Amino acid sequence: MGFKGKEASSFFRDFLDECGGSAVIDGGFATELERHGADLNDQLWSAKCLVSSSSHLVRRVHLDYLEAGANIILTASYQATIKGFEAKGFSREEGVTMLRRSVEIAREAREIYHDRCTKDSSDFMRNERYRKRPILIAASVGSYGAYLADGSEYV
Numbered sequence: 001m002g003f004k005g006k007e008a009s010s011f012f013r014d015f016l017d018e019c020g021g022s023a024v025i026d027g028g029f030a031t032e033l034e035r036h037g038a039d040l041n042d043q044l045w046s047a048k049c050l051v052s053s054s055s056h057l058v059r060r061v062h063l064d065y066l067e068a069g070a071n072i073i074l075t076a077s078y079q080a081t082i083k084g085f086e087a088k089g090f091s092r093e094e095g096v097t098m099l100r101r102s103v104e105i106a107r108e109a110r111e112i113y114h115d116r117c118t119k120d121s122s123d124f125m126r127n128e129r130y131r132k133r134p135i136l137i138a139a140s141v142g143s144y145g146a147y148l149a150d151g152s153e154y155v
Contacts, residue, residue, distance in 0.1 A: 025138075026074055029074060030046045033057055043079070043087065046079065047077055047084070047098070050076060050077075058105045075102035075105075075139050076140070077099055078142040082095040110135050
């Protein structure tokens, strides 16, 4: 299985070349969500925003990282599992939908960012935050211990 018709190693080598030899990945996603007002005191952690009215905050944080120069953004799904969603009363199908939504929100943010890059405005073109560049979306997948939400991932 490849990426855009390429083998994974070739795809990533080309991606890194397009990025100038190195790529920047986002980090501290939950901290940024909280800074924007999200309450993450929940077993789902940042994935709580996928099931609440806070999905706009996820998009905002993705955009913040893109504007800061990230080439790779992680989905808000580190603590998200089907079993975790089921434990919160959601069906399996709803859990799958929310996992997909985490990818959709990241794609939306990338699209908004690229739209800003191509906007016909000299202010935007002079602003380094809006330099068009390759951007990958990666799934954030936590360990089984993360799903348990009891700190056992650290033991």
